[in-house]
Amino acid sequence: MIAAHLLAYFFTELSHDQIQKVDKYLYHLRLSEETLLEISKRFLKEMEKGLGRDTNATATIKMLPTFVRSTPDGTESGEFLALDLGGTNFRVLRVKVSDNGKQKVEMENQIYAIPEDLMRGSGTQLFDHIAECLANFLEKLKIKDKKLPLGFTFSFPCQQSKLDESILINWTKGFKSSGVEGRDVVALLRKAISKRGDFDIDILAVINDTVGTMMTCGYDDHDCEIGLIVGTGTNACYMEEMRHIDLVDGDEGRMCVNMEWGAFGDDGALDDIRTEFDREIDMGSLNPGKQLFEKMISGMYMGELVRLILVKMAKEGQLFRGRTTPDLLTTGHFETKFVSAIEKEKEGLSKAEEILSRLGLEASEEDCVATQRICQIVSERAANLCAATLAAVLRRIKENKGAERLRSTVGVDGSVYKKHPQFSRQLQKMVRRLAPGCGVRFLRSEDGSGKGAAMVTAVAYRLSSQKEERQATLDAFRLSKEQLAGVKQRMREEMERGLRKETHDAATVKMLPTYVRATPDGTEKGDFLALDLGGTNFRVLLVRVRNGKKRTVEMHNKIYSIPLEAMQGTGEELFDHIVHCIADFLEYMGMKGVALPMGFTFSFPCQQNSLDEGILLKWTKGFKATGCEGEDVVRLLKDAIHRREEFDLDVVAVVNDTVGTMMTCGYEDPCCEVGLIVGTGSNTCYMEEMCNVELVDGDEGRMCVNMEWGAFGDSGCLDDVRTPFDCAVDELSLNPGKQRFEKMISGMYLGEIVRNILIDFTKRGLLFRGRISERLKTRGIFQTKFLSQIESDRLALRQVRSILQHLGLESTCDDSIIVKEVCTAVARRGAQLCGAGLAAVVDKIRENRGLDSLRVTVGVDGTLYKLHPHFSNVLHETVRDLAPKCTVSFLQSEDGSGKGAALITAVACRIREAGQH
Secondary structure (H helix, E strand, O other): OHHHHHHHHHHHHHHHHHHHHHHHHOHHHOOOHHHHHHHHHHHHHHHHHHHOOOOHHHOOOOOEEOOOOOOOOOOOOEEEEEEEEOOOEEEEEEEEEEEOOOEEEEEEEEEEEOOHHHHOOEHHHHHHHHHHHHHHHHHHOOOOOOOOEEEEEEOOOEEEEEOOEEEEOOOOOOOOOEOOOOOEHHHHHHHHHHHHOOOOOEEEEEEOHHHHHHHHHHHHOOOEEEEEEEOOOEEEEEEEEHHHOOOOOOOOOEEEEEOOHHHOOOOOOOOOOOOHHHHHHHHOOOOOOOOOOHHHHOHHHHHHHHHHHHHHHHHOOOOHHHOOOOOOOOOOOOOHHHHHHHOOOOOHHHHHHHHHHHOOOOOOHHHHHHHHHHHHHHHHHHHHHHHHHHHHHHHHHHHHHOOOOEEEEEEEEOHHHHHOOOHHHHHHHHHHHHOOOEEEEEEEOOOOOOHHHHHHHHHHHHHHHHHHHHHHHHHHHOOOHHHHHHHHHHHHHHHHHHHOHHHHOOOOOOOEEOOOOOOOOOOOOEEEEEEEEOOOEEEEEEEEEEOOOOOEEEEEEEEEEOOHHHHOOEHHHHHHHHHHHHHHHHHHOOOOOOOOEEEEEEOOOEEEEEOOEEEEOOOOOOOOOEOOOOOEHHHHHHHHHHHHOOOOOEEEEEEOHHHHHHHHHHHHOOOEEEEEEEOOOEEEEEEEEHHHOOOOOOOOOEEEEEOOHHHOOOOOOOOOOOOHHHHHHHHOOOOOOOOHHHHHHOHHHHHHHHHHHHHHHHHOOOOHHHOOOOHHHOOOOOOHHHHHHHOOOOOOHHHHHHHHHHOOOOOOHHHHHHHHHHHHHHHHHHHHHHHHHHHHHHHHHHHHOOOOOEEEEEEEEOHHHHHOOOHHHHHHHHHHHHOOOEEEEEEEOOOOOOHHHHHHHHHHHHHHHHHHO
């Protein structure tokens, strides 16, 4: 018993000594964590070089775009073919993918040989043979009459410019078929199939095996966005943001990048960690100076590395009593599978003895322990180097997403990863240490090159059929020039109906006279008060207008709130409260007792019979004060002033905010004769010839007409451009059937239209994986400000995703692109319709004056026009297209409802004074 213990102790000590000896000898192969982090940083820099258009040519990591834009989301279904060509045999597969509640993949395949004479013959013969084997497979399964989508795994160096095109750069693996290099292999296969004429298939995608690995695992785990192969060779791919891939046009979404990372270090970036053994392997390889990283980690070279170390140590007398054998000295005789066998925990040492004796060596216990330790150091270095580059990829994805912590899955294939007893464990452990902010799951791929090709095809098929469905819906929002010209024509007809006395009552566009007879000419001067009432707050302003060389407008204002009891009490209480606030303001400005002319912006539906009279038709916005509807609001205000008996005011004008906008801009630009508001609501006014305004007596001069164009279409004249989504929004609004034009173009409704489209897409499985969140069902939740944010060119998709997250929507990158597309379609149509309406207005002004061309300025206000990143440009472009004889400038208004009311008052006072002289 004691002897056994002593023997065990002696053996342990012996092992320990041998391990220390080997560790010391192979010191340069044992890389510290610090060194690995440094390599990881170098790798990241090389990735960036590979992605840059100007630096790609000199980059060692080529970062090739694969045109695979999306990973599986689990909703794929259908029947697909896959063709896997990467060596002397090739496979044809039928893959059935079903999604009836639970994901399921069924596969059948057949292996076909490629005779050597075809590998070295003409390309035509090779592809004819492949087509013949395909026909045989389809015949066997009795599916020759079906036109199925096919994915093609072609594992040779290729250049891709789209998903279904792959130009062969050069043959490898013993192939020499003539007339194929520099040609598109998909086109060659299609040609061979069509020449036969007995079957047809739809080749949707051509990929390499690394991408196939990612896609196969992506079907089982939707977080999978990296593919890794560590087998005979090594490579990786991952999903990169399109905005970083300079070699491909477009910034939206993501694309899988085939890194071709085996060439890392070919420029000398790894020289400081390469050993004499690495250099010797490289010198003896078929491609010296190339694929240096791959030669340090992949299965093709791992056994050879161990052999070179054994030879050197034997020659130096440190192993096998200084003896070598012809077998040990022969390149390739120490296979990588030997490394895996020797590193097994229990039988490793006995395997070492067996393998070494097969090589003709008489190995002692110490020799076996040392050999095992050499294998461990070589494989551990390989796993650690692989971990360093993989950690760089993970950090890159984490940074792209702006995530504090990344959750990601790596799909892995390859004999070294799968068969080596320690490699996968060591790789995972080191990745977690080098990328601590990343939660990584490793998922083994089953048949990446076959099933993977089918998955890429299934995703491409799903994306293309879903895109077709979405486009069919969004096409209703994409209006042609002819349709917009039709809208312009109808707006013009409705304007004429509103202006004429006999058709005015039936017209939807009311064309209300405002009694504003002129725009500012720059000679206005004086102090004016303005009152701006349009909601629960109202403002009192003092506006000082100065003329002369330096025209200025100086404003002072104070905001007051209107209590609920005043809004919903009697009219006397409401107007007494308003007058109390005016008195407070005059005292605050030190102007008590001064009688000033005043303009009153009253943004409620009114009928005007003169500039200083506005009959309230009905209260809106929560106001319910009694005794006001049907009354002149100017008289109600004057009565309240008289009741107070503290001051007197000359109420010169009552106006709405659209007219105020035109007047404010008219002060800056004398050509401004149109006012436009596109904000929560929308409206327009313009200067019309008096002879056309039949509701007012007199033919001389002009008058500003408040169009109230929001009601355009209430007669049904826009039904051909309204969509089911417009109808749904209208039906659930507070005023169904009313203000239909406004509901298609203004900020209050655009977000709601988008929300309805998103719900429709989700119900049809075209978005958010078919899952509707409760919040998306809430009316009004998708505010129009989100449209402006989502469509901002400066906003990356990850920020779009955070907006959607705020709405309780878990979105993928693809979902974000679709939401952006919907927002664009809805906002663009809104701007185009608005432009068509405005084109009718400016053309009418031109025709009124009998001009061949007109220069006119439109004063504009409203949040949608001012804050949306593209609305104004699309609006301008539409007006240019539909009113080519008008040169239209746009001027943004600042404070049309306050300053505008004062300027209308100033113009009215100027005209009144001129009349008195």
